[in-house]
Amino acid sequence: xxxxxGMIANGVNIDHIPQGNALNILRxxxxxxxxxxxxxxxxxxxxxxxxxxxxxxxxxxxxxxIKAISVLAPHATFSEIVNYEVVRKFQLTIxxxxxxxxxxxxxxxxxxxxxxxxxxxxxxxxxxxxxxxCDHNYDLSEVREFNL
Amino acid sequence: xxNLRNNGLISLQDLSKQDILDILAHAKQFKDGMRKNTLDxxxxxxxxxxxxxxxxxxxxxxxxxxxxxTIGFADGSSTSQSNKGESFVDTLKMLNCxxxxxIMRHPNDGAARLASEVMNIPVINAGDGANQHPxxxxxxxxxxxxxxxxxxxxxxxxxxxxxxxRTIHSLIDSSKLFNMRLFLIAxxxxxxxxxxxxxxxxxxxxxxxxxxxxxxxxxLDCLYLTRLQKxxxxxxxxxxxxxxxxxxxxxxxxxxxxxxxxRLEELPxxxxxxxxAYYFTQAQNGVYVRQALLDIIFGA
Numbered sequence: 001x002x003x004x005x006g007m008i009a010n011g012v013n014i015d016h017i018p019q020g021n022a023l024n025i026l027r028x029x030x031x032x033x034x035x036x037x038x039x040x041x042x043x044x045x046x047x048x049x050x051x052x053x054x055x056x057x058x059x060x061x062x063x064x065x066i067k068a069i070s071v072l073a074p075h076a077t078f079s080e081i082v083n084y085e086v087v088r089k090f091q092l093t094i095x096x097x098x099x100x101x102x103x104x105x106x107x108x109x110x111x112x113x114x115x116x117x118x119x120x121x122x123x124x125x126x127x128x129x130x131x132x133x134c135d136h137n138y139d140l141s142e143v144r145e146f147n148l
Numbered sequence: 149x150x151n152l153r154n155n156g157l158i159s160l161q162d163l164s165k166q167d168i169l170d171i172l173a174h175a176k177q178f179k180d181g182m183r184k185n186t187l188d189x190x191x192x193x194x195x196x197x198x199x200x201x202x203x204x205x206x207x208x209x210x211x212x213x214x215x216x217x218t219i220g221f222a223d224g225s226s227t228s229q230s231n232k233g234e235s236f237v238d239t240l241k242m243l244n245c246x247x248x249x250x251i252m253r254h255p256n257d258g259a260a261r262l263a264s265e266v267m268n269i270p271v272i273n274a275g276d277g278a279n280q281h282p283x284x285x286x287x288x289x290x291x292x293x294x295x296x297x298x299x300x301x302x303x304x305x306x307x308x309x310x311x312x313x314r315t316i317h318s319l320i321d322s323s324k325l326f327n328m329r330l331f332l333i334a335x336x337x338x339x340x341x342x343x344x345x346x347x348x349x350x351x352x353x354x355x356x357x358x359x360x361x362x363x364x365x366x367x368l369d370c371l372y373l374t375r376l377q378k379x380x381x382x383x384x385x386x387x388x389x390x391x392x393x394x395x396x397x398x399x400x401x402x403x404x405x406x407x408x409x410x411r412l413e414e415l416p417x418x419x420x421x422x423x424x425a426y427y428f429t430q431a432q433n434g435v436y437v438r439q440a441l442l443d444i445i446f447g448a
Contacts, residue, residue: 106257108255108256108257108278109257110236110254110256110258110259110261110262110276110277111258111262112256113235113236113237113256114235114236114237114262132258132261133257133258133259133261133262134257134258134277134279135159135161135257135258135279135280136257
């Protein structure tokens with residue numbers, strides 16, 4: 001397995017989070033107070049210039065949570081640690097479709113009365129979020145509101 | 149047209165060019181006098197959560213001409229959703245129990261797509277907010293084809309509110325399928341949206357900008373006018389966004405004027421008695437197109 005990460009014995013490390021999105025991840029996860037959490041905001045990064053980082057001790061993410069975090073922190077690096085060993089590490093990829101997470105910026109969209117459904121495509125280095133109801137397209141980096 | 153049969157119609161994007169041509173050909177058969185009882189014994193819910201006189205009545209006329217019956221409401225103010233706080237999805241699930249199909253107009257974008265997901269009866273979008281109104285576009289295309297004898301290579305003038313009009317947006321979207329030449333006639337405030345312009349360029353559609361209809365009237369086969377949606381503007385719009393009798397002095401003999409109606413001052417009543425006026429025939433065509441669509445969706 002790979003190198004040891006920080007002081008985490010067991011848990012998850014989410015690195016290369018776009019600046020400003022770490023707190024969204026924690027809001028989404030709604031962790032119980034028993035889990036120690038380390039947050040790094042506005043850290044220097046070779047890959048991103050500035051990044052955020054989240055470490056959560058004694059906590060493991062479900063596939064559904066990883067899928068949602070892929071939207072909240074596109075292309076972040078996810079690591080799972082067990083007994084100081086990195087047992088899984090990969091760059092998050094945007095899911096094809098996610099329901100209920102993204103709030104459609106179109107205020108006339110019917111999803112505000114139900115639940116949202118967005119599909120994603122990468123176009124020229126940008127992730128385009130497509131509302132499956134009102135058919136509007138958005139640059140995901142400009143989407144600011146999520147159901148957290 | 150297997151994708152239409154038993155499925156309904158939510159967006160024009162769900163149709164291929166051949167699907168559109170097949171629907172228009174079928175509509176022509178109805179216009180030429182074909183009679184069918186496809187909807188005999190069927191009940192269709194005609195639910196207009198916002199009022200639309202022409203669309204609702206032409207749909208209900210089409211259902212009746214096919215032998216079916218309609219239930220429903222002409223605006224959303226008298227529903228349990230409006231008066232008792234029932235959710236939109238619950239209203240849809242309830243309608244699913246009462247009807248064989250749903251014809252729906254709704255003020256919210258995407259409402260028809262949502263309805264098609266939570267219901268297992270065919271849903272026909274009769275307009276969802278600023279998003280889609282596929283049967284309007286189909287009847288517009290039918291009207292161009294029926295008045296000109298062809299859809300390909302037509303010189304089409306689009307005039308009025310090119311920026312916000314849903315019908316204009318859909319026609320621009322369709323023009324790429326039929327290689328139409330577009331003449332975009334609008335004041336600077338009402339010129340087409342940048343996304344539409346991008347689409348025209350991407351698909352190699354020929355277009356030009358003009359500020360009055362007089363500049364291009366002698367080249368047009370069809371002139372499609374739209375109402376200025378004044379509620380969208382704070383100040384008055386400068387310039388000319390309508391026509392008059394004198395506009396038509398140099399019109400080609402085959403010119404037809406189209407308008408989705410209702411009209412305001414952009415299309416004065418003095419035009420009605422000219423051979424160029426086609427907008428009431430266009431409204432009538434709406435019945436044939438909707439008959440064709442319903443016959444395809446509910447036919448055996």
